[in-house]
Amino acid sequence: MAYQPLKQMIEAADKAITEEDFDSLMAFYADDATLVIKPGLITTGKEQIHKAFLAIVEYFNHSLVVKQGAMQVIQGGNTALVIMETVLETVDAAGVASSMSRRATYVFREDPAGKWLCVIDNSYGTELLGAL
Numbered sequence: 802m803a804y805q806p807l808k809q810m811i812e813a814a815d816k817a818i819t820e821e822d823f824d825s826l827m828a829f830y831a832d833d834a835t836l837v838i839k840p841g842l843i844t845t846g847k848e849q850i851h852k853a854f855l856a857i858v859e860y861f862n863h864s865l866v867v868k869q870g871a872m873q874v875i876q877g878g879n880t881a882l883v884i885m886e887t888v889l890e891t892v893d894a895a896g897v898a899s900s901m902s903r904r905a906t907y908v909f910r911e912d913p914a915g916k917w918l919c920v921i922d923n924s925y926g927t928e929l930l931g932a933l
Contacts, residue, residue: 807874807883807909807917815867823854831910831918840929864892879911887924903928
């Protein structure tokens, strides 16, 4: 089961987001990965995902801290569905701290060399159904 390597990988990606190290973050994504920026807005490809993260941290006043809670991994062959709690902590321009929790879904694919790469990054999880 891919649970431990994926958990460590997601924690490292969260650290890269928190530190705004988006060049390192791109190593976690497949070339054809898709990121849900917000309900109704997605982007595909590492270049576009990199640009999206620049806009995301700007939106959150460069205060975004990403943490993970409970995690479930369902693996079939070289594909894994990760369902987990994602916690976002921010501070707005007025200095007011806030925290939000999401039930995120991520899809990972294992490449021929055995490296797991994120192909779908959906921190909104099933909340997307409410956007229909």
